[in-house]
Amino acid sequence: MSRIITFSQAIREAMVEEMRRNPDVFLMGEDVGLFGGVFGVSAGMFDEFGPERVRDTPISETAIVGAGLGAALMGMRPIVEIMFADFVTVAMDQVVNQVAKARYMSGGKADAPLTIRLANGAPGAAASQHSQSPEAWFMNIPGLKIAIPATPRDAKGLLKTAIRGVDPVLFFEHKGLYNTLGEVPDEDYAIPFGQATYHCHGSAATVIALGGVLPTVMNAAAHLADAGIEIEVVDPRTLVPLDIETLVQSVKKTHRAVIVHEAHRRGGPGAEIAALLAEQALPYLDAPILRVATANVPIPYNPDLEHAILPDANDVISAVTNLISYRL
């Protein structure tokens, strides 16, 4: 059996169910408790679990992440929330030099089951410091795992895997997805990292959608289908580990690839995926690999300007049609 719930509810359910299962799991962050999280993701959890396990912290990202690591090394399974992903910069040393490397530096000994939840993406008129999608920064840091779910089902299943795991995970939640609806199974389930999923099948092109852009990409897919163009939408769901095998498999079938994400184009996740496809699937490609991504400028406040630099369905449609008409 299944139910339809929001992305936000799915994340909450994953946390609540894991906290009921395991007393070592707890949540901490700015305004996650009494307030229920600035996006309401942890609403009601304070009532069920109390201030010890749903901890409001001072505005101290370094201490939040660092204390999460210390508790994780002592056998707890903390979930820490970075209110806006942009604020992770304040905790960058902890994430990059402490959390990511705790295991390797100690010769593989240290389990650090720390889940760091970050709200990324441009929610509309939030301007340059509350809108970023910084996931690619961390792809360059061995030791971190990175999940970037796009549906309630994936969010719940991937978050459970993160919480139950033995390694630190950055879990990116696009703000624009919080109120989107989707089906989730009633029974307990977890989705392994490193397994891509298909959102639709087709042979015209492979469109790789990352996180918050999925609704945009599905919208484009519907328009293209109306015009008789069937694309394959593939969602890797985790960037580290990345299920490159499935992406390659799809490209072998469609011979064309577009990568869509809301991170900036230069050095974004698409750059890595494009490089891997070039390395592993070049002979199968009939056209260049394209990226549809946010322009290389800070996110502007003005909604029209913001809209202009973010990827939209038309960008995806033109990328696909350009590929189809491409002649070597």
Next chain:
Amino acid sequence: MALIREFELRAIRERRNGLIPGFIHACVGQEATAVGACTALRPDDVITSTHRGHGHLIAKGGDPRYMMAELAARGVGYCGGKGGSLHMADFNLGILGANGIVAGGIPMAVGAALAFQMRNEQRIALAFFGDGAVNEGAFHEAANLAGLWKLPVIFFCENNLYGEGTPQHRQAPLRDLAQRAASYGFPGVIIDGNDVMAVYEATTQAAERARAGEGPTFIEGKTYRYRGHYEGDPMVYRSQEELAAWKARDPIRRWRERLLASGDAQASELEIIDKEVQEQLDEAVAFAKASPPPPLEAALAGVYGHDHDGRIF
């Protein structure tokens, strides 16, 4: 203390001999802070350490053989030869690691203390750090959190008067760094960091306070490093007179004199200890030399845990 000092001197020698490929920040002269503080802890308490961490490790029970092997980048070293001086850790001994980032380990100690508090355990955490670290944001955020939540943690500042080549008075507008504690709602205690008994007593009190649920304590132990910031430091920033004045307050000699004066130890017993220290270090060096380097495949292992079956990504 004797083991720590001689370990450092031996490591410096072996570095010159080519056994140790990396940096060493020696703690010669600062042995009393490490020993006094760690002796006041229980075996299941935990510490976080610094770039100048060999003394902390030994004082918390670290085995000089595995330490020397790690410095020599051997596979049997504490971190399989992949951490070196800056990252030595032994989780079984409650040593959460030296750290290459100034103040980087302090939030971790606070998090360990949070785990102890949440599980109602009687354990505590102690973060060692230098005078330079109290000017890092990580210290302030962590201290505030610990004060707010009354966490069982001790902030142990080894004030050796310098952060690299810049004297402490040119880094903070304070004479005593323990003053910092007041703004986070817990006591700051200033002690002679070259008096091992004073360090032990202050840490014991702080530990009792922490275990009783009364929260953190900041201990500032005034001390001095005899060697350069790192081995090879030309030390243009300090005078021979200053160094000589601190050597006159040498923590090991003072402790010896005290033991002999009180009759708690005989000179012959101390000689035996010195001899045993040398034997232990001979063994540590021999152990390191005899150990093979890690296989090259080890470079790619240990990034992620067991759930990935060694798959690299």
